[in-house]
């Protein structure tokens with residue numbers, strides 16, 4: 125099953141995904157049979173009560189951890205059976221992560237924070253610099269490239285983090301509460317950046333508590349007790 129992401133195949137497929145953690149002797153079914161298909165360019169939000177499995181689902185998609193059962197396919201290729209030694213490369217090439225607290229390196233400039241994400245990608249130093257500058261410019265930070273995180277607002281820092289997530293042209297961006305640490309006005313700036321990237325074809329999955337964010341996405345998935353309780357995939361094109 126080969127797929128460049130432009131055809132009818134979903135860019136992400138999840139089948140029968142289960143993850144059971146042991147809390148002492150008690151098994152906790154963090155994921156209890158999740159099935160999901162995501163198309164290229166979709167902007168999806170995942171909502172649900174605390175403990176419903178949202179972060180666990182992201183860590184399975186991002187290959188930060190392995191499921192107990194089931195499979196995750198990205199661009200038609202199963203990632204959940206990859207060797208441990210291959211996991212860092214798959215993560216780097218296929219996934220861009222955006223976090224609530226930005227997780228930028230504080231001693232580096234905005235440009236260097238984006239550049240460093242490409243360090244192991246085989247791209248030359250000068251090309252990395254050009255790409256980092258282009259990515260930052262494309263989200264309105266062209267005049268902030270030499271600023272360090274402490275010299276940037278929360279919204280600007282999160283935009284640097286989004287540029288960094290885009291650096292290796294990932295199949296999917298995973299964002300866990302990307303607006304959780306910013307004010308309402310900044311939230312709208314971040315959401316509009318994500319919408320714009322989605323419009324250009326980037327696939328994005330956002331975990332959020334904030335219905336004002338979820339309502340601006342193409343599709344809202346509600347999780348409960350490790351399962352998908354509802355999926356408002358309005359357009360099933």
Ligand SMILES: Nc1ncnc2c1ncn2[C@@H]1O[C@H](COP(=O)(O)OP(=O)(O)O)[C@@H](O)[C@H]1O
Nearest residue numbers: 145146152154173174175176177178179180181
């Ligand atoms: N590393 C872990 N070890 C044990 N239990 C865990 C671990 N990670 C998550 N859990 C449990 O799995 C369930 C789902 O957690 P999580 O995916 O973090 O939910 P959410 O992100 O929706 O709040 C919770 O009951 C949580 O306590």
Ligand SMILES: [Mg+2]
Nearest residue numbers: 175178179180
């Ligand atoms: Mg969580």
